Amino acid sequence: MTLQTTSAERVRTSFDKQGMLRAIGATLTDVRPGSVTIELRPGPSNRQQHGYVHAGAVSAIADTAAGYAAQTLMPEGRTVLTTEFKINLLAPAVGDRLVATGEVIKAGRTLTVAQSKVYALSGENQRLIALLSATLIAVDHVED
Amino acid sequence: MTLQTTSAERVRTSFDKQGMLRAIGATLTDVRPGSVTIELRPGPSNRQQHGYVHAGAVSAIADTAAGYAAQTLMPEGRTVLTTEFKINLLAPAVGDRLVATGEVIKAGRTLTVAQSKVYALSGENQRLIALLSATLIAVDHVED
Amino acid sequence: MTLQTTSAERVRTSFDKQGMLRAIGATLTDVRPGSVTIELRPGPSNRQQHGYVHAGAVSAIADTAAGYAAQTLMPEGRTVLTTEFKINLLAPAVGDRLVATGEVIKAGRTLTVAQSKVYALSGENQRLIALLSATLIAVDHVED
Amino acid sequence: MTLQTTSAERVRTSFDKQGMLRAIGATLTDVRPGSVTIELRPGPSNRQQHGYVHAGAVSAIADTAAGYAAQTLMPEGRTVLTTEFKINLLAPAVGDRLVATGEVIKAGRTLTVAQSKVYALSGENQRLIALLSATLIAVDHVED
Numbered sequence: 001m002t003l004q005t006t007s008a009e010r011v012r013t014s015f016d017k018q019g020m021l022r023a024i025g026a027t028l029t030d031v032r033p034g035s036v037t038i039e040l041r042p043g044p045s046n047r048q049q050h051g052y053v054h055a056g057a058v059s060a061i062a063d064t065a066a067g068y069a070a071q072t073l074m075p076e077g078r079t080v081l082t083t084e085f086k087i088n089l090l091a092p093a094v095g096d097r098l099v100a101t102g103e104v105i106k107a108g109r110t111l112t113v114a115q116s117k118v119y120a121l122s123g124e125n126q127r128l129i130a131l132l133s134a135t136l137i138a139v140d141h142v143e144d
Numbered sequence: 145m146t147l148q149t150t151s152a153e154r155v156r157t158s159f160d161k162q163g164m165l166r167a168i169g170a171t172l173t174d175v176r177p178g179s180v181t182i183e184l185r186p187g188p189s190n191r192q193q194h195g196y197v198h199a200g201a202v203s204a205i206a207d208t209a210a211g212y213a214a215q216t217l218m219p220e221g222r223t224v225l226t227t228e229f230k231i232n233l234l235a236p237a238v239g240d241r242l243v244a245t246g247e248v249i250k251a252g253r254t255l256t257v258a259q260s261k262v263y264a265l266s267g268e269n270q271r272l273i274a275l276l277s278a279t280l281i282a283v284d285h286v287e288d
Numbered sequence: 289m290t291l292q293t294t295s296a297e298r299v300r301t302s303f304d305k306q307g308m309l310r311a312i313g314a315t316l317t318d319v320r321p322g323s324v325t326i327e328l329r330p331g332p333s334n335r336q337q338h339g340y341v342h343a344g345a346v347s348a349i350a351d352t353a354a355g356y357a358a359q360t361l362m363p364e365g366r367t368v369l370t371t372e373f374k375i376n377l378l379a380p381a382v383g384d385r386l387v388a389t390g391e392v393i394k395a396g397r398t399l400t401v402a403q404s405k406v407y408a409l410s411g412e413n414q415r416l417i418a419l420l421s422a423t424l425i426a427v428d429h430v431e432d
Numbered sequence: 433m434t435l436q437t438t439s440a441e442r443v444r445t446s447f448d449k450q451g452m453l454r455a456i457g458a459t460l461t462d463v464r465p466g467s468v469t470i471e472l473r474p475g476p477s478n479r480q481q482h483g484y485v486h487a488g489a490v491s492a493i494a495d496t497a498a499g500y501a502a503q504t505l506m507p508e509g510r511t512v513l514t515t516e517f518k519i520n521l522l523a524p525a526v527g528d529r530l531v532a533t534g535e536v537i538k539a540g541r542t543l544t545v546a547q548s549k550v551y552a553l554s555g556e557n558q559r560l561i562a563l564l565s566a567t568l569i570a571v572d573h574v575e576d
Binding site: 014015017018019020021023024043044045046047048049050053054055056057060061063064079081082083084086087088089092 | 158159161162163164165167168187188189190191192193194197198199200201203204205207208223225226227228229230231232233236
Binding site for chain 3: 088
């Protein structure tokens with residue numbers, strides 16, 4: 001309990017330092033061991049030329065959710081960096097809000113693999129719009 | 145010549161509508177047939193918690209460079225959407241500026257594959273920090 | 289029912305023509321709408337230099353399971369080709385047998401995205417060893 | 433010279449233990465520091481149902497070329513394992529022979545990123561049919 005709370009607190013503190021996520025309007029909505037959810041409201045600061053949310057913004061919330069999901073399982077003093085990710089964009093990113101949930105698939109001492117799904121919610125409807133898989137590497141704490 | 149200019153103009157006009165790229169501080173610096181370059185100056189609106197440029201921002205400029213590189217080879221009335229991309233993040237994204245160049249690897253009627261390389265420039269030094277491969281699908285012009 | 293049976297039969301007939309899968313010792317063990325399972329017994333024809341199953345063999349069964357999962361949802365006269373896939377290799381591929389199950393994530397007229405998980409089974413234990421995501425393109429039937 | 437020869441010899445010795453590559457008919461044709469080439473002749477043991485070379489076989493030679501390219505830069509007693517790769521299949525794999533060349537993009541102590549291009553050669557013509565990017569992790573020598 002205490003450990004999980006501490007881990008969640010570390011994630012929340014870290015998230016608040018994410019200048020880009022703030023710039024594009026993302027918020028952290030759920031943190032559990034091995035699973036993190038981030039939301040985004042479509043708006044001017046995250047759109048591409050057709051009015052959809054930019055693939056880079058969809059990737060940013062999906063990658064960040066995957067990374068923090070990995071982070072929740074790290075011991076204190078260790079943090080993670082994304083070494084690679086792949087994202088399949090399944091449908092145009094339109095809706096009232098986008099919800100990205102990252103889940104750890106395989107936790108390792110050096111490498112962790114996590115997966116994120118991004119849904120677009122519009123009224124009662126939700127639609128899967130993106131699927132991401134990422135490799136994270138654990139490193140000693142970087143001062144932030 | 146005329147065709148290329150027209151294609152480059154279409155890319156420039158489209159880029160100006162990219163709310164997210166403006167929000168994170170990206171600029172379009174070069175457009176040629178099959179090759180497009182986008183730059184980003186590290187700053188508060190594109191950083192993650194450690195002060196590096198966010199993987200989502202690196203991905204956004206790399207994916208956009210790849211997409212516009214594909215766009216330059218499209219006939220008028222056709223545009224492209226990213227269906228998937230994968231990015232390897234090779235080194236922390238720090239420097240005076242990041243330069244992403246996308247190049248078309250294989251142009252097709254339906255699918256185009258493009259690749260982007262992102263360099264971090266610091267004074268005289270440049271370092272490859274990311275490698276992206278993307279699949280773009282051609283669609284009829286979306287009103288924008 | 290009839291349609292599903294027909295679709296499963298088409299998959300089974302197609303699988304029997306797969307020279308490479310036969311060469312490396314893979315068998316088709318389950319075909320359902322949107323989901324296909326392929327198994328492989330580790331042996332000399334699918335090993336790499338350390339005695340593990342080769343990443344190419346793991347990829348072959350994972351990609352084929354994803355492709356046939358997409359194929360089951362295609363109308364008659366349409367088939368699919370893999371345009372890209374990404375695989376995360378999570379643990380060394382050792383065990384009594386490997387089981388790859390592909391599932392359709394998003395079916396589309398032109399593009400289908402599918403995902404495969406590969407487990408290594410040893411006695412009572414099973415371990416997730418690979419995660420693959422693939423994009424398949426529908427094409428008119430290719431004579432085979 | 434001596435070091436390179438030794439490294440090339442280690443790659444050749446290792447390649448000879450690759451049961452799967454032998455089963456599908458692949459041969460090692462060139463080994464240089466940071467670059468390795470593998471060839472495959474299309475035939476019954478590497479075909480899929482339409483008569484093309486199986487995506488799994490294309491992946492196997494591309495991934496192996498990338499892995500050995502990384503291996504050439506490893507100190508003695510260290511070997512590499514593929515942790516993930518992504519491959520874009522650009523055109524049907526048909527021709528007299530397929531040639532996969534892997535090149536190291538970024539060598540690191542723990543992780544190396546390499547890229548492979550696969551060409552299909554038919555008479556005088558050559559065509560790029562696949563592009564792969566892979567992450568390799570260095571591990572202490574595994575007995576083989």
